[in-house]
Amino acid sequence: MIRRYAPLIAALLCWGVAAGPALGQMVPGVPAIPEDLLDFELRPGDEIHFCLNMSSAIAEFDRAVANAIADSLLVTAEIFDMVDVHPPLPLDYIFGLSPPELFLVVTNECDAIMGWPVPRTGTMPEWLTITAAYYEAPVLLAVRGTEGLQPGDVIGTRLGTPADSQWRVLTQSTRTYGRLLFSNYQRMIDALENGDVDGILIWEPGLRLATGGDLAAAGMSVVTPPVPLAPVRFGVALPRNETYLRGLIDGAIAALVADGVITDIARQFGLTE
Amino acid sequence: MRHLKALLLGSVSIAIMAGSAAAQDDPFASFTPVTDEMLQNPPAEDWLSWRATLNHWGYSPLDQINRDNVDDIEMVWSRAITEGFVEGAPLVHDGVMFVPHPADVIQALDATNGDLLWEYRRELPDDVPAIIVTRGLAIWENLILLQSKDNFLVALDATTGQLVWETQIRSPDNWSWSTQGPIIANGKAISGRSCSQQNGPGGAEGCFLTAHDLATGEELWRFYTIPQQGQPGSETWGDAPYETWHHVGSWLTPSFDPELNLVYFGTSVTSPYAKFYFAEPDELDNEFLYQTSTLAIDADTGELVWYQQHIRDQWDLDHPFERILVDTVIAPNPDEVRWINPNVTPGEERQVLTGIPGKTGIFYSIDRATGEFLWARETTYQNVISDIDLTTGRATHPIETIPTEIGQQIFICPAANGGKGWHQGAFSPLTNTIYYPLHNSCMNTLTTDTDIQLNPREISPGEDHLGNVFAVNVETGETEWVFETRAAHGSLVTTGGGLIFGGDLNRRFHALDQETGEVLWEVVLSSPVNGTPISYAVDGRQYVAVSVGGALNSAGLLGQTPELRPGTGGNTLYVFALDE
Numbered sequence: 001m002i003r004r005y006a007p008l009i010a011a012l013l014c015w016g017v018a019a020g021p022a023l024g025q026m027v028p029g030v031p032a033i034p035e036d037l038l039d040f041e042l043r044p045g046d047e048i049h050f051c052l053n054m055s056s057a058i059a060e061f062d063r064a065v066a067n068a069i070a071d072s073l074l075v076t077a078e079i080f081d082m083v084d085v086h087p088p089l090p091l092d093y094i095f096g097l098s099p100p101e102l103f104l105v106v107t108n109e110c111d112a113i114m115g116w117p118v119p120r121t122g123t124m125p126e127w128l129t130i131t132a133a134y135y136e137a138p139v140l141l142a143v144r145g146t147e148g149l150q151p152g153d154v155i156g157t158r159l160g161t162p163a164d165s166q167w168r169v170l171t172q173s174t175r176t177y178g179r180l181l182f183s184n185y186q187r188m189i190d191a192l193e194n195g196d197v198d199g200i201l202i203w204e205p206g207l208r209l210a211t212g213g214d215l216a217a218a219g220m221s222v223v224t225p226p227v228p229l230a231p232v233r234f235g236v237a238l239p240r241n242e243t244y245l246r247g248l249i250d251g252a253i254a255a256l257v258a259d260g261v262i263t264d265i266a267r268q269f270g271l272t273e
Numbered sequence: 274m275r276h277l278k279a280l281l282l283g284s285v286s287i288a289i290m291a292g293s294a295a296a297q298d299d300p301f302a303s304f305t306p307v308t309d310e311m312l313q314n315p316p317a318e319d320w321l322s323w324r325a326t327l328n329h330w331g332y333s334p335l336d337q338i339n340r341d342n343v344d345d346i347e348m349v350w351s352r353a354i355t356e357g358f359v360e361g362a363p364l365v366h367d368g369v370m371f372v373p374h375p376a377d378v379i380q381a382l383d384a385t386n387g388d389l390l391w392e393y394r395r396e397l398p399d400d401v402p403a404i405i406v407t408r409g410l411a412i413w414e415n416l417i418l419l420q421s422k423d424n425f426l427v428a429l430d431a432t433t434g435q436l437v438w439e440t441q442i443r444s445p446d447n448w449s450w451s452t453q454g455p456i457i458a459n460g461k462a463i464s465g466r467s468c469s470q471q472n473g474p475g476g477a478e479g480c481f482l483t484a485h486d487l488a489t490g491e492e493l494w495r496f497y498t499i500p501q502q503g504q505p506g507s508e509t510w511g512d513a514p515y516e517t518w519h520h521v522g523s524w525l526t527p528s529f530d531p532e533l534n535l536v537y538f539g540t541s542v543t544s545p546y547a548k549f550y551f552a553e554p555d556e557l558d559n560e561f562l563y564q565t566s567t568l569a570i571d572a573d574t575g576e577l578v579w580y581q582q583h584i585r586d587q588w589d590l591d592h593p594f595e596r597i598l599v600d601t602v603i604a605p606n607p608d609e610v611r612w613i614n615p616n617v618t619p620g621e622e623r624q625v626l627t628g629i630p631g632k633t634g635i636f637y638s639i640d641r642a643t644g645e646f647l648w649a650r651e652t653t654y655q656n657v658i659s660d661i662d663l664t665t666g667r668a669t670h671p672i673e674t675i676p677t678e679i680g681q682q683i684f685i686c687p688a689a690n691g692g693k694g695w696h697q698g699a700f701s702p703l704t705n706t707i708y709y710p711l712h713n714s715c716m717n718t719l720t721t722d723t724d725i726q727l728n729p730r731e732i733s734p735g736e737d738h739l740g741n742v743f744a745v746n747v748e749t750g751e752t753e754w755v756f757e758t759r760a761a762h763g764s765l766v767t768t769g770g771g772l773i774f775g776g777d778l779n780r781r782f783h784a785l786d787q788e789t790g791e792v793l794w795e796v797v798l799s800s801p802v803n804g805t806p807i808s809y810a811v812d813g814r815q816y817v818a819v820s821v822g823g824a825l826n827s828a829g830l831l832g833q834t835p836e837l838r839p840g841t842g843g844n845t846l847y848v849f850a851l852d853e
Contacts, residue, residue: 098470103828120722126729126832159517159551160471160723165679172554181517181551183471 042248044074050236051110054081055088055096058135058205061269062114062234065134068261069236072252080109091185091206093117093232094160099125111245116237120162120230129240133233134253134262137271139163141225142207142215143199144192148223153198154178156188162230163201170227177226186210192220199223203232205271213270286393286434300383300390301432304367306414309459313531317769318810320365323409323454324697325766325807327529328598331699332767333808337815338851339770343784343794346817346849352387354804354844358406359822360452360695362764362805363846366412370809370818371431372846373407373454377421381434385811387848391434395421406825408695408805409454409526411462413487418462420451426462426485440490442466442483449479449522456536458529458572460487463536465498465523465593470544471551471724477501477518482527482538482568484575494575498523498540498563506563511556520544521564525695528596530624533642535578537596538568539630542586545724547676557675558585565592567630569644579644583631584668587675588657588718589689589727592631595697597707598641600624602748605638605648610750612649612661623647627747628700628707633658634692636707636745639666650750652743653692653711654733657685681720688716688730690761690826697805701767704746704787706753708773710762711743714833730833739833740777744790754790760837761830764805766817774817776802778830779837782819782847799843801827814853820846 042048050066052059063079070077082105084096093115095102103125106113118133139162143149157164159181171179180197182188185206191197202210211218236253238246256262266272307321315321317334324331338346357375364371370384377395382388411418416437419427424443429436443449443466455464461484468480477499484493499521500506510518520543527538540563548557566582583592604619626641634653639646646666660669674683686692690712698709713733719726732739740762744753760779767773767787776782782802783795804820822844831837 127828160545162722164550165722168550169678181514183476183516183519187516 042073042075042245046075047078048073048075048112048245049078049080049110051080051082051105051113053093053095053113053115054083056093056115057091057209058093058115058269058271061135061205061265061271064265064269065256065262066114068256068265069134069249069252072255073248080105089184091189091202091210093203093234103127106239111238111242112249113237116235118233118235124237127240128237129242129246131236131238131246131250132253133235134257135234135266137203137205137232137234139201139203139229139231140207140222141199141201141229142192142220142222144195144219146221149177149199149226151176152178154180156180156182156191156197156200158185158188158201159183161201162232166227166229167201201225201229208270208272286391286429286436300369304369304415304432307366307412308414309457312413312457319367320363320807320809321412322364322456323362323411323526323805324528324595324699327456327458327531329528329595330597330702330767331595331697331765332701334769335808335810335815336769336771337810338768338772338808338817340772340786340793342851343770343772346794346851348796349816349848349850350387351845351847352382354820354822354846356844358824359803359820359844360406360408360805360824361820362409362807363818364410364412364417365807365809366431368811369431371410371412371417373410373419375406375844377407377419379410379417379419379429379434381431384809384816385814387846393429393434395419395423395427397422406452408452411454411457413457413460413462416487418455418457418487420454420464420466422450424450426455426464426490428487428490438490440485440492442492443479449475449481452524453526455485456527456529457487458484458534458536459531461485461493461572462487463527463529463570463572465525465527465538467524467541468498468522469519471517471519476516480520480522482523482570482575484572496570496575496577498538498568500562509560509562511559512553513551513556517551518543521561523568523593524591525593525595528598529572530598530641533624534572535569535641536572537598537626537641538570539593539596540564540566540568541591541593542589546589547587547720547725549677550724554677557587557677558670560585565590565631567592567596567626567639567644569641581639581644581646581666583635583637583666584633584658585670587670588685588725590632590657590687590691594630594693594695595628596626596630597628597698597700598625599627599700599705599747601627601705603638603647604748605650605750609752610648610650612663614645614647614663616645616664617647625747628698629693629709629711632687632689632691632693634687634711636750637666638747638750648750650745652709652745653687653713654715654736655686655692676718676720676725679720679722683718684715685718686715686733687712688714689727690714690730690829694826696762696803697764699765699767699773700747701773701787703769703771704753705748706744706746706787708765708767708787709743709745710765710775711741712739712761712830713741714739730829732833739830742773742775742785742790756785756790756792760834760839763802766806766808768808774806774808774819776806776819776821778802778827778839779834780821780839796849798847799840799845801831801839803827804846814850816848816850818846818848820844
């Protein structure tokens with residue numbers, strides 16, 4: 001795998017820069033560095049090192065997807081669990097580590113990061129690129145009971161999510177509904193149960209994990225939102241210069257999605273019907 | 274074997290028995306406890322606080338190395354620094370150097386040759402965040418004080434490195450942590466910390482300042498840098514739910530005025546930075562206290578005596594930097610100082626808190642007893658402040674710089690690395706001037722779903738260099754000179770020899786003339802000069818020390834000068850002196 005050979009190649013490149021011209025004079029026509037050592041192809045039996053966001057509620061799903069990606073490329077997934085010192089936020093998918101911390105981890109531990117939310121707007125940190133999404137989680141409007149929304153109802157939203165952005169725009173333009181911000185999905189669900197809010201916007205895996213997949217037993221239902229809510233999409237983030245590996249993973253993801261493998265894994269972990 | 278493993282993994286202090294020579298010449302034999310009086314008026318040969326003195330001057334009165342002979346100094350010893358980011362300043366007392374390494378490793382070294390005397394290596398949980406930077410320590414009596422990455426205030430025996438006491442500071446449920454040492458104020462260790470971003474566990478409860486009794490480690494008071502609900506200042510958050518109040522911390526060491534018994538903190542910003550994410554449209558320009566402010570806190574009680582808010586941030590332009598305390602005549606020159614309080618009488622003497630407290634690069638002079646705004650001026654180019662009220666100091670922000678919706682692109686100067694960043698400036702009483710490392714840097718911001726994106730960054734329009742050392746007279750506010758460097762510039766120390774020592778991220782470490790900014794001596798080191806330089810003396814010989822290596826924001830700064838490739842490995846401490 002690229003990572004396995006990187007130190008050797010770097011050393012050889014350094015050596016080649018220094019010694020190349022002299023060797024070229026000594027053995028005309030013979031490259032200073034054997035060409036096979038400059039061949040970066042991934043071969044069967046190599047390893048891809050994935051970093052896993054252990055603060056995410058779908059970390060084990062991501063682990064299974066990483067293994068599936070590696071399997072489809074006939075290589076092995078070596079997985080590094082990124083654990084944050086702070087307790088993870090329940091039912092969430094955000095990274096506990098900040099971008100500079102992630103940069104260090106990626107530099108030291110892995111080739112690719114699983115579970116990276118694909119931005120709806122904007123771009124990635126300058127040092128990252130992202131593959132196509134391997135999983136798309138719908139964002140749902142959950143309410144108490146089975147009644148739909150009424151004008152004036154207050155909806156709980158998660159700060160810093162695309163759904164919150166959409167709801168903020170809606171409430172400010174129509175004034176039909178209210179918006180109450182939360183930084184914690186569990187507290188948002190508690191607020192719904194307590195009657196502090198009339199509905200909540202939540203990604204489907206979070207809601208299913210909170211209710212054990214049985215909304216009716218939890219006294220909740222999902223209703224159609226007044227605006228289509230953008231799903232949360234997850235891709236694999238890589239250092240920006242890893243274009244070769246990104247291409248391979250993109251291809252693997254496309255095949256796994258088309259074959260229904262990802263959906264099967266999501267179902268296995270209770271993230272979808 | 275299990276016993277050995279436990280020893281290796283635990284927080285360990287290793288005293289070095291360095292053979293008969295060391296036994297005969299015990300470097301701690303003449304070690305004297307550091308009193309509060311010494312901290313408030315340090316011996317010239319020592320470096321007892323993060324910025325040498327409690328007033329944050331960053332000044333050593335030593336003058337053995339001076340304008341006439343600095344060209345003759347040479348490296349006398351060097352020593353490796355452990356892996357991680359190198360942003361720290363050592364302390365020196367009685368010939369012993371206490372070095373804060375990344376990841377809470379502290380070494381006591383013989384300050385004449387770098388030989389190891391003891392080492393403390395704190396056992397950190399595996400899941401401590403990867404940002405492992407230790408910017409400073411403190412010393413009091415025979416204790417070395419560390420704010421550890423696992424959120425303890427740790428007191429070590431300065432002569433052995435053995436743990437004396439430790440006090441946990443934060444609740445495990447609240448995200449907060451420190452990279453800096455405390456300030457010592459009459460037997461108390463007073464400190465601030467970073468706290469939860471919008472996506473972090475906990476919230477406003479993690480944003481606080483503390484004082485600890487140094488004799489016992491007991492916490493004496495706690496002041497919240499985000500007011501708790503119902504407290505004065507909480508009304509400035511408007512209708513934003515308490516749940517969303519985040520991140521206003523204080524992440525560098527405060528300064529202390531023993532006469533006024535006030536500690537001066539600077540604070541950071543909210544998260545998200547842009548307020549429209551969590552505030553109502555008519556509340557975007559609220560104060561959201563105590564973001565981006567200077568806080569004057571009673572050292573004994575923790576009560577807020579006064580505060581001055583410098584900006585109402587939307588762009589991650591923190592204001593946590595060193596607060597420099599000077600007693601001076603003030604006579605701001607209207608030709609260079611844009612904002613002058615009409616109540617200022619030119620020529621009057623004031624006790625001021627002065628300098629650049631935040632990333633805007635605005636230079637302020639504030640009466641440090643009352644908080645009265647006196648004057649302010651720009652240094653590097655900025656476009657986030659269009660005016661400052663001459664009597665209150667309240668800033669006006671151009672409406673076009675305030676984000677209001679997703680998808681907005683706004684060109685903001687300076688960039689989030691700051692016109693001034695965490696690299697420290699220094700004051701010289703010889704010239705009544707503060708010298709600052711500054712950046713000509715702007716950013717093309719974009720409001721995304723989650724927060725305002727602060728990239729890409731670029732050198733300010735019309736400039737061809739990112740870094741400079743900017744000299745401002747604290748009496749007149751006049752620019753004395755500007756020394757330009759293509760790369761970003763690091764922290765500075767001033768000396769009684771009329772010199773300024775500092776280096777840039779392209780590995781150049783130099784001595785500048787305080788009067789002119791002329792380079793009098795320069796050496797090329799192995800990595801970006803990110804450590805804080807200091808000067809000290811042992812047995813009559815003056816030394817200058819600085820560490821090099823990567824820093825939290827090195828990549829962001831170096832990315833603006835992409836042709837410079839200084840490398841970031843090889844963390845090393847270098848020490849220079851005149852030949853004996």
